[in-house]
Amino acid sequence: MSALIELTGFSKRFGDTPVLRGVDLKVERGEVVVILGPSGCGKSTLLRCLNGLESGQGGTLRFAGRELTADTDWREVRQKIGMVFQSYHLFPHKTVLENILLGPLKVQKRAFGEALAHAEALLERVGLLDKRNAYPRELSGGQQQRIAIVRALCMNPEVMLFDEVTAALDPEMVKEVLEVILDLARGGMTLLIVTHEMAFARAVADRILFMDGGVIAEQNAPETFFSNPQTARAQQFLEKFSHVENLPRRK
Amino acid sequence: MASSGLELLWLSAPQLARGAWETLSISASAIAFSTLGGVLYGVLRSLGKRWLDVPLRVYLELFRAIPVLVWLYLFFFGLPIFAGISVPSFWCAVLVLTLWGASEVGEVVRGGLRSLPRGQREAGLAIGLSAVQLYHEVLLPQVLKRITPPTINVYTRIIKTSSLAVLIGVVDVIKVGQQIIERTYESVLIYGFLFLFFFFLCYPLSAASRVLERRWSHA
Numbered sequence: 054m055s056a057l058i059e060l061t062g063f064s065k066r067f068g069d070t071p072v073l074r075g076v077d078l079k080v081e082r083g084e085v086v087v088i089l090g091p092s093g094c095g096k097s098t099l100l101r102c103l104n105g106l107e108s109g110q111g112g113t114l115r116f117a118g119r120e121l122t123a124d125t126d127w128r129e130v131r132q133k134i135g136m137v138f139q140s141y142h143l144f145p146h147k148t149v150l151e152n153i154l155l156g157p158l159k160v161q162k163r164a165f166g167e168a169l170a171h172a173e174a175l176l177e178r179v180g181l182l183d184k185r186n187a188y189p190r191e192l193s194g195g196q197q198q199r200i201a202i203v204r205a206l207c208m209n210p211e212v213m214l215f216d217e218v219t220a221a222l223d224p225e226m227v228k229e230v231l232e233v234i235l236d237l238a239r240g241g242m243t244l245l246i247v248t249h250e251m252a253f254a255r256a257v258a259d260r261i262l263f264m265d266g267g268v269i270a271e272q273n274a275p276e277t278f279f280s281n282p283q284t285a286r287a288q289q290f291l292e293k294f295s296h297v298e299n300l301p302r303r304k
Numbered sequence: 305m306a307s308s309g310l311e312l313l314w315l316s317a318p319q320l321a322r323g324a325w326e327t328l329s330i331s332a333s334a335i336a337f338s339t340l341g342g343v344l345y346g347v348l349r350s351l352g353k354r355w356l357d358v359p360l361r362v363y364l365e366l367f368r369a370i371p372v373l374v375w376l377y378l379f380f381f382g383l384p385i386f387a388g389i390s391v392p393s394f395w396c397a398v399l400v401l402t403l404w405g406a407s408e409v410g411e412v413v414r415g416g417l418r419s420l421p422r423g424q425r426e427a428g429l430a431i432g433l434s435a436v437q438l439y440h441e442v443l444l445p446q447v448l449k450r451i452t453p454p455t456i457n458v459y460t461r462i463i464k465t466s467s468l469a470v471l472i473g474v475v476d477v478i479k480v481g482q483q484i485i486e487r488t489y490e491s492v493l494i495y496g497f498l499f500l501f502f503f504f505l506c507y508p509l510s511a512a513s514r515v516l517e518r519r520w521s522h523a
Contacts, residue, residue: 106426132432142427146445155441156431201427208431 055118057082057212057243058103062112065098072098074267075112080212085244087254087275090264091290096247099264100214103245104134117211132160135205135213139220141197143189143204149176150185153204161208168207175203179233195226199233212243219250231257251294255279263287309493316484323480324501326394330476331463333398338405338462339455345406346413347439367407373468375400380472397469401462408458416447449520456513460506467502477501 056079065073072095080086088096101107102114105127114121116130143152150172157168176182179199189197198218205213215234219227231253238244238257248254254261254275261278263271263286271284282288313320348356367375379400384390391399420443428442470479481494 104430106429127429128432128434131430136430138423138427138430140421140423142421142423144424144427144442144446156433159437159441160432160434204431 055115056080057084057117058245059115060112061115063102063109063114064111065095065102065107065109072267073102073109076267076269078262078269080243080245082211082243083241085238085246085257085259086262087246087248087258087260088262088264089248089251089254089290090270094264095267096264097216100136100216100245100247103214104131104136106136128160132156132208133211135208135210137198137201137205137213137215137218139217141189141194141201141221143197143201145189148186148188149181149192149200152189152200153207156204156208172203172207175206176200178236179203180229193226194222195229198222198226198230202230202233206237212245213237215244215246215248217247217249219248219253251279251291263290265290309490312484312488312490312493313497316480319480319484320477320497323475323477326474327463327466327476327478330394330397330401330469330474331466334401334405334462334466335459337398337402338409338458341402341406342409342413342455342458343444345410346417347444349410349414350417350443351435364407364411367404372400372404372465373471375404376468376472393469393473396472397466397474401466401469404465405458405462408461409455412451412454412458413447416451417443419450420446452520453513453517456509456516460509463506463509464502 058078058080060076060078063073063076063078064071076095076099088099090096098107102109103116105121105125108123116134121127121130144155147155150169153172153175154165154168157163157171158165161168173182173185176185179202181196181199181203184192184196184200189200192200202213202218218234219230222230227250231250234244234246234253235257244257246254246257258275261273261275262269263278263282263284265286271278271282271287273283278287279291282291345360349360376397379391380393380396383396424442424446425438428438433441467476467478469476470482478498481498485491485494
């Protein structure tokens with residue numbers, strides 16, 4: 054069987070600035086891939102290209118064996134590719150349930166009873182069933198982000214894309230969101246995760262993808278990547294993180 | 305004098321009412337069509353398509369730069385000459401006020417849509433919403449509250465500007481007033497009436513817009 058996601062020589066420019074330069078990537082079903090790299094390396098853009106929020110200019114992108122181009126009916130594809138953003142982007146004028154049910158009811162035209170049961174089961178799973186009639190502004194950042202994850206999950210996607218979903222959260226809320234993602238990984242969901250949480254990356258990933266300057270500079274199993282990075286750029290990147298972690302006491 | 309003044313108003317009431325009705329009909333029609341046209345304009349501008357932006361900006365600048373009175377003359381006297389179509393003065397006034405009002409409401413709608421975080425659009429697209437669903441379910445409902453006060457202010461300007469329709473022969477409340485003055489020379493009384501008429505039409509609207517602005521500013 055072919056890979057779920059397959060990029061070949063995929064390229065993207067913003068004006069004259071190349072952001073992705075010939076990316077080759079295969080993601081198998083059930084695989085958890087964590088994408089690391091310095092800011093501006095193209096990792097978020099890569100995720101955004103996968104569900105058509107940005108379009109590429111070179112190479113091919115295949116999803117479940119089907120080639121996706123600018124002419125693709127992205128509405129249909131996006132139902133199979135859930136995406137969660139850094140700033141949650143819940144719809145502020147809708148309640149939690151209305152946020153979650155918008156896609157299943159209006160896009161997928163599912164029966165209300167079935168969609169509601171599904172939404173409530175997912176809310177239960179992330180521990181927020183009691184918030185189903187709340188408005189986003191009444192929730193903490195961590196709660197909002199968990200609702201955003203449920204909103205994407207309720208579409209029954211085949212893969213979930215997480216774009217720095219804990220970067221805007223207070224430290225004490227990071228954990229509750231990461232646990233939901235870990236739970237999804239254990240359940241066998243295909244995940245592509247962009248994050249700066251190194252320990253989390255190590256814990257959740259089947260494979261680490263290190264991007265730099267719009268290319269995949271290195272990819273490896275997490276143990277190998279973190280203990281023995283192959284490229285100089287990955288070594289520098291990891292040193293910056295461990296440098297902060299290992300700062301000596303001031304006195 | 306006082307009793308004769310009141311008597312005159314009483315006797316002129318049916319005539320004034322017909323004029324007032326004409327003013328109200330023109331204003332209400334122009335307001336309704338301006339709202340529809342303005343939302344359409346704002347949505348189209350927010351799509352960020354060059355081939356739409358260029359003609360829409362030309363339209364906006366034309367109605368900003370050229371006085372409404374000139375547009376009235378252009379449509380009322382120009383259309384029969386250049387296009388062989390003659391539009392009744394009532395509909396000509398509605399048409400011009402609508403084109404002008406839609407550009408004003410449209411800019412308000414466009415500004416409102418622009419002020420929404422980009423992520424709202426992307427989150428909507430990410431769950432597979434169509435463009436129509438995106439605007440109907442996600443973007444416009446969020447904008448509606450914010451733009452109600454400035455839109456009401458456009459409405460009061462449409463009502464006041466509708467008085468220009470006199471100049472292409474619409475017999476609105478002002479024209480009726482002038483006719484009565486020509487007959488009776490009671491200009492103070494009649495203009496006093498017109499003053500109160502427009503004041504009590506527009507003041508509640510702008511007051512409502514202020515109240516809504518205050519109430520919704522912390523929503």
